[in-house]
Amino acid sequence: MPAAPSTARRRSRPPLTPAGIVQVALDLAAERGDFSMRALGQKLGADPMAVYRHFADKNALLDAMLDAALADFQPPGPDAADPLAGLRRMSHDFRAALLRHPGMAERVAMNRPATGPHTLELAEATLGKLFRLGLGASDAISGFEALVQFISGFVRAEEPVHARDDGGESAWLAEMQAAYSAVPADRFPHVARMAAQMPEQTLDRQFEYAIDLLLESLARRARK
């Protein structure tokens, strides 16, 4: 006969740990697209208040979730040949990581100081590339802020599009085109013209285009 279960196993569920709570919270956010303390308590099989034993409030938990969400982000090595290509790749990877974890883009955008180790590693790698591009400290930091603000703002905006229960992005594009096609072309000719171009304005393309605008100017300023 096996030994009696340890105290940890005697209870019907394992005891809560901060890391375990964070993991379940990220899973919950990924499943539902949103996240509440009460839903988390239920998924943990515990009282909604049990989490408050490990985190001061929802904000503190979200801070921990953000850093955990960025753990799977792998920055390119600092010595890679082309810093501009590195910045482009990191921008796309950052967007992808935020999209994998709904609600985290809002944390980035809120400009709370985020000093988790994975968050800092991402910032460090991005600043490194900007310096390697040849920018001075002031431009590197302003460029860093511009990229972070754009990426987090973009993901916050696209999250509800992906979460639509009808066709998601394609339904959204169709809706936009229908709306702009109905605009009176004599009063708003440019807007009416925009309607025809709408189907190719996918989120991927919009994101890539804007990132390239930002990076192109940064590269030019570095060259001067």
Add this chain to the structure above:
Amino acid sequence: MPAAPSTARRRSRPPLTPAGIVQVALDLAAERGDFSMRALGQKLGADPMAVYRHFADKNALLDAMLDAALADFQPPGPDAADPLAGLRRMSHDFRAALLRHPGMAERVAMNRPATGPHTLELAEATLGKLFRLGLGASDAISGFEALVQFISGFVRAEEPVHARDDGGESAWLAEMQAAYSAVPADRFPHVARMAAQMPEQTLDRQFEYAIDLLLESLARRARK
């Protein structure tokens, strides 16, 4: 003795109209920084459900509020000499208009088709300047989307900073600098270096810098 008050005046408050509701709702959002249907009902001196007689739901009311919020936006004339200066001015004016009406930036970012007259006028004027810059339809539309996404995302992010009940922006800058100063400089040298530059990274400067990056690239693409 004056005539008996009209039916409209006999009641203690004037009857609700869509335009009146929108005005009170914008006032409420400006005062409190946020906005709820229940608080609106109270401010109107009516049942929370009274608004539902004029608007299908909160979304419909917010759509009307956005267009009203953009009514005070004056686009520069289409014939102004320098389209780039026009775009810069419009970007700053758009940000200012959104900041005057908390919560409206979120509506812009959400990419619901916004087809109110003032919203369309803003879009029409912006696209006009981009075409005058020399861009083709595809670039003009992508550039338009990049500007709108950046501006709305930026305002969504800065709103909570301005709404802080301690020093607002200056308290936020101090907090950011303190956090980044505490980072281990051996592991994160670039981030530590960023701390020293933090005080000059005001929201105005961040915004201006990023807008100029976007516009600079757009102007270059137009020239080619």
Add this chain to the structure above:
DNA sequence: ACCTGAACACCGTTCAAGT
């Protein structure tokens, strides 16, 4: 027919009561 407000299904967090 029109309007009202009770009720439903939520939310984050406090705090008193229990073990």
Add this chain to the structure above:
DNA sequence: ACCTGAACACCGTTCAAGT
């Protein structure tokens, strides 16, 4: 000392009941 859950102060919206 630790944990629980009732309670507080919210939220948007449905729907039955009243005039």
